[in-house]
Amino acid sequence: MRSRTLTLLATTVGAGLVLSACGANTADSGSSNSSQSAPAPGGAAAGGKVGVILPETATSARWEAFDKPFLTKALKDAGFDADVQNAQGDVQKFSTLADGMIAQNVKVLIIAAINGEVGGAVARKAQAAGIPTIDYDRLNLGGSSDYYVSFDNEKVGQLQGQGLADALKDKKGAEVVMIEGAPTDNNATLFANGQKSVLQPKFASNDLKLVREQAIDNWDNQKGGQTFEQILTDNKGKVDGVVAANDGLAGAVITVLKKNGLNGKVPVTGQDATADGLMAILRGDQYMTVFKPIKEEAEAAAKLAVLLAKGDKAGADALATGKAKDPKGNREVKSILLEPKLTTKEGVKEVVTQGYVKATEICGGDLAAACATLGIS
Numbered sequence: 001m002r003s004r005t006l007t008l009l010a011t012t013v014g015a016g017l018v019l020s021a022c023g024a025n026t027a028d029s030g031s032s033n034s035s036q037s038a039p040a041p042g043g044a045a046a047g048g049k050v051g052v053i054l055p056e057t058a059t060s061a062r063w064e065a066f067d068k069p070f071l072t073k074a075l076k077d078a079g080f081d082a083d084v085q086n087a088q089g090d091v092q093k094f095s096t097l098a099d100g101m102i103a104q105n106v107k108v109l110i111i112a113a114i115n116g117e118v119g120g121a122v123a124r125k126a127q128a129a130g131i132p133t134i135d136y137d138r139l140n141l142g143g144s145s146d147y148y149v150s151f152d153n154e155k156v157g158q159l160q161g162q163g164l165a166d167a168l169k170d171k172k173g174a175e176v177v178m179i180e181g182a183p184t185d186n187n188a189t190l191f192a193n194g195q196k197s198v199l200q201p202k203f204a205s206n207d208l209k210l211v212r213e214q215a216i217d218n219w220d221n222q223k224g225g226q227t228f229e230q231i232l233t234d235n236k237g238k239v240d241g242v243v244a245a246n247d248g249l250a251g252a253v254i255t256v257l258k259k260n261g262l263n264g265k266v267p268v269t270g271q272d273a274t275a276d277g278l279m280a281i282l283r284g285d286q287y288m289t290v291f292k293p294i295k296e297e298a299e300a301a302a303k304l305a306v307l308l309a310k311g312d313k314a315g316a317d318a319l320a321t322g323k324a325k326d327p328k329g330n331r332e333v334k335s336i337l338l339e340p341k342l343t344t345k346e347g348v349k350e351v352v353t354q355g356y357v358k359a360t361e362i363c364g365g366d367l368a369a370a371c372a373t374l375g376i377s
Helices: 010-014 062-077 091-103 116-128 153-167 186-204 221-234 247-259 275-283 294-309 313-319 345-353 365-374
Strands: 049-054 081-086 108-111 133-136 147-151 174-180 208-215 241-244 289-291 322-326 331-338 341-343
Touching (some): 049 062, 049 091, 049 294, 062 081, 062 294, 108 116, 147 294, 153 186, 153 289, 174 186, 186 208, 208 221, 221 247, 241 247, 247 275, 275 345, 289 345, 294 331, 313 331, 345 365
Parallel strands (some): 049 081, 049 108, 108 133, 133 147, 174 208, 174 241
Antiparallel strands (some): 289 341
């Protein structure tokens, strides 16, 4: 069953977003950004401080490379200080960072939680102190945040499912393995729901055959590779296509396929349009990724936070016209839900053109010719 119904026109948000510069798709590109933006002359920024807690850096470079600088700049441009911290995958650190921000009486708290339990607990603490909270990128099931900003994550899964179906359209009965994200991450559930909305009818009709579906704790790439290798062994080395929930897991799958001489022969999906993922696509080892323009997400969250910090709830409600279902909390959360994009080899240039990855990061060595053919420079 689909776990939520989401509707939002991209133009609802796009018209009001603050523009900011793009960064490179490496963790280093975010390291030069201070966790707190510079105060206005003569003291703190006039609007006050907005707290942001990001989850980790181990499985994705996006948080430091993109989210941190984009959120910091958008809030600073609006006249607010941005205290942006990263919990580095530590639940206790996440709680401690939140306690500190609440004690400082931040105007708004934006949380991309490690899991729903800690995210919900932090939201309740903040709200008890009169501080509005925004779930960022991940909805905390059973939580109480006032608003949610993300991409349409079920649509992300639908794009992954459609990508694989397209790649296998001429191979009836193709055997498919699904390597999913962390079972504690609601986004991973939504990705899987979206994938199955496309693939389940094909499994039912025997157009495709599901070998096995396996969630990977903590989005652990190493564990994902080990799990896929075991599935492949159990299936006597036979696989025709792999749904991998993000580019990190896709990379782990491709490493196993290379060991077995199957890379480039077995389409693999991904997500996040990372430099590694895009290079794998250019090489032909990965069929597609899902590009999510994180700048739009960060700017939307910042715009929403500014309205809440100013006490403009009506304005916030007018901006957050989408709805996300929280089945655990039996509620609907006012949301901004942005559109993801299916990206195959022909779409790599757009990711580069928009500044999320530099051509110099992905076009060296054996990929120079592929980039030249696609006009990437």
